[in-house]
Amino acid sequence: MTASIPHIDAVFRLLKKQMVEYESPIVSQKKQDIPDTPFVTFLIKYNTPEKVVKLSEQKIASLIYPVGFYKTKAKRIKEISQTLLDKYQGKVPDQFEELLTLKGVGKKTASIVMVYGHKIYDFIPVDVHVHVIANRLGWVKSKNPDETMEKLMKIVPKRYWYDLNNLFVSFGQNICKTISPWCSKCPTESYCPKIGVLRYR
Numbered sequence: 001m002t003a004s005i006p007h008i009d010a011v012f013r014l015l016k017k018q019m020v021e022y023e024s025p026i027v028s029q030k031k032q033d034i035p036d037t038p039f040v041t042f043l044i045k046y047n048t049p050e051k052v053v054k055l056s057e058q059k060i061a062s063l064i065y066p067v068g069f070y071k072t073k074a075k076r077i078k079e080i081s082q083t084l085l086d087k088y089q090g091k092v093p094d095q096f097e098e099l100l101t102l103k104g105v106g107k108k109t110a111s112i113v114m115v116y117g118h119k120i121y122d123f124i125p126v127d128v129h130v131h132v133i134a135n136r137l138g139w140v141k142s143k144n145p146d147e148t149m150e151k152l153m154k155i156v157p158k159r160y161w162y163d164l165n166n167l168f169v170s171f172g173q174n175i176c177k178t179i180s181p182w183c184s185k186c187p188t189e190s191y192c193p194k195i196g197v198l199r200y201r
């Protein structure tokens with residue numbers, strides 16, 4: 001069913017081993033591992049669309065600051081909360097295509113909601129880290145994260161889908177950095193053709 005990726009088992013084993021040295025992953029399953037940031041504090045306190053729509057955009061922006069694009073995100077959070085109340089009885093849809101109809105929600109966010117929110121493991125969330133690393137490793141040749149997601153879902157064995165995002169995001173934040181990767185510290189260097197890497201440390 002899937003084309004094979006050379007050394008994929010070794011790459012996953014090495015990245016999992018390395019991951020314990022990194023900080024908490026972006027999406028954690030354990031409450032004690034959730035990072036203590038204003039954005040997370042906001043999500044915990046205002047955890048229903050009913051609570052969110054009572055806040056002004058300005059208030060939301062001040063609560064989630066300094067997250068990137070906080071003003072735009074505040075606007076989207078309020079808009080989406082209102083849509084959830086108007087169209088979905090306050091629930092987050094569990095259909096991928098329906099999630100994509102929410103304003104500001106693309107394939108990355110929709111797949112994160114499906115996998116980590118609804119526990120429906122039929123998607124590989126792909127952000128810039130996953131996109132860059134999959135291309136450097138030569139697993140895919142793609143122009144953007146959406147194309148990478150489509151290609152990875154055809155070639156990565158399903159047993160790795162759940163772990164791939166967490167592993168690659170942590171790996172991208174710590175070693176395989178977007179601008180200048182730390183190839184000299186990389187546990188998977190012997191399996192990496194460094195495709196497209198112009199400068200590394």
Ligand code: SF4
Nearest residue numbers: 176181183186189192
């Ligand atoms: S060898 Fe360099 S480019 Fe390849 S995965 Fe490791 S850090 Fe990234």
